[in-house]
Amino acid sequence: MAICTKAELEQKAKFNSFYQLSTHDVLRKIEKYTCGCCYGGNSWTTKKQAEYICKALNLSTQSSLLDLGAGAGWPGLYLSSISGCSLTLVDLPETGLKIATRRSIQDKISERVRTLVADASQLPFNKQSFDAVSHSDLLCCLFSKLKVLTECRRITHAHGKMVFTVISIKPGLGKLDYEKAVSNSPEFIQAAEEYSIMLRRCGWQIVDKTDLSEDYLESCRLQIEADDLYRDELAKLLGEKETSDRIGNWNSKLEVIGEGLVTRDLYVCSPNDS
Numbered sequence: 110m111a112i113c114t115k116a117e118l119e120q121k122a123k124f125n126s127f128y129q130l131s132t133h134d135v136l137r138k139i140e141k142y143t144c145g146c147c148y149g150g151n152s153w154t155t156k157k158q159a160e161y162i163c164k165a166l167n168l169s170t171q172s173s174l175l176d177l178g179a180g181a182g183w184p185g186l187y188l189s190s191i192s193g194c195s196l197t198l199v200d201l202p203e204t205g206l207k208i209a210t211r212r213s214i215q216d217k218i219s220e221r222v223r224t225l226v227a228d229a230s231q232l233p234f235n236k237q238s239f240d241a242v243s244h245s246d247l248l249c250c251l252f253s254k255l256k257v258l259t260e261c262r263r264i265t266h267a268h269g270k271m272v273f274t275v276i277s278i279k280p281g282l283g284k285l286d287y288e289k290a291v292s293n294s295p296e297f298i299q300a301a302e303e304y305s306i307m308l309r310r311c312g313w314q315i316v317d318k319t320d321l322s323e324d325y326l327e328s329c330r331l332q333i334e335a336d337d338l339y340r341d342e343l344a345k346l347l348g349e350k351e352t353s354d355r356i357g358n359w360n361s362k363l364e365v366i367g368e369g370l371v372t373r374d375l376y377v378c379s380p381n382d383s
């Protein structure tokens with residue numbers, strides 16, 4: 110298993126507790142308010158963005174989709190529901206994947222959904238196993254970005270596509286702004302190179318890139334609004350201190366997004382030899 114740093118293991122434990130809590134009613138209401146769906150989502154992907162991803166990947170009943178860093182199944186399960194594609198969900202914590210399996214049964218799509226605990230940088234699939242790959246804010250949650258993009262390329266069909274979202278630091282920031290961006294962003298936001306360069310080096314060409322920073326800002330605003338709206342229920346579940354810390358954390362995020370220190374982009378890519 111390639112995940113080995115203390116920070117990555119700590120993050121895995123954090124995601125695990127997130128998914129354990131994610132089925133609580135109040136968190137589902139907040140998620141619905143913020144992103145338009147309630148699957149126990151943990152990225153900033155909205156329902157509207159998921160619908161765009163479905164079109165960009167040309168998903169149909171004939172397609173096989175791999176959703177990496179799938180959490181509790183958002184947005185993979187939704188993509189399979191609206192397109193009829195077969196779906197493989199991969200993540201490290203099993204907790205989220207178990208929730209996804211239950212949801213697939215509830216949504217009557219379980220016959221075309223499978224889940225697997227695996228590391229995105231060492232995928233247990235043969236080359237060209239999938240028509241489509243998606244990941245939502247996964248690359249800002251791990252160190253080995255190049256390894257993951259290379260694995261994605263290996264397991265994608267020559268005529269396939271990959272669509273992903275990622276949060277990154279705006280290039281060219283001064284030291285103070287850079288540090289402010291890092292401390293109010295996903296744990297592994299820092300990248301040695303820009304994504305356009307990494308993608309090319311891993312055998313991908315960018316077909317389309319959309320700046321979702323405005324949507325990210327709006328989702329963060331909605332998140333704060335929703336936490337405020339359901340504050341009493343949230344405090345009952347998490348306790349007063351964790352609730353205040355959580356809202357404080359959203360406000361700091363809102364500030365760095367609003368100041369343009371971080372961006373969230375959606376990439377549509379195809380193999381560069383297709």
Ligand SMILES: C[S@@+](CC[C@H](N)C(=O)[O-])C[C@H]1O[C@@H](n2cnc3c(N)ncnc32)[C@H](O)[C@@H]1O
Nearest residue numbers: 150151152178179180183200201228229245246
């Ligand atoms: C931002 S969350 C997104 C989860 C889900 N797709 C969603 O949109 O709600 C990123 C996910 O990537 C997973 N992850 C992080 N590092 C990973 C790795 N090396 N291999 C597989 N999954 C990983 C985390 O466990 C987490 O569930």
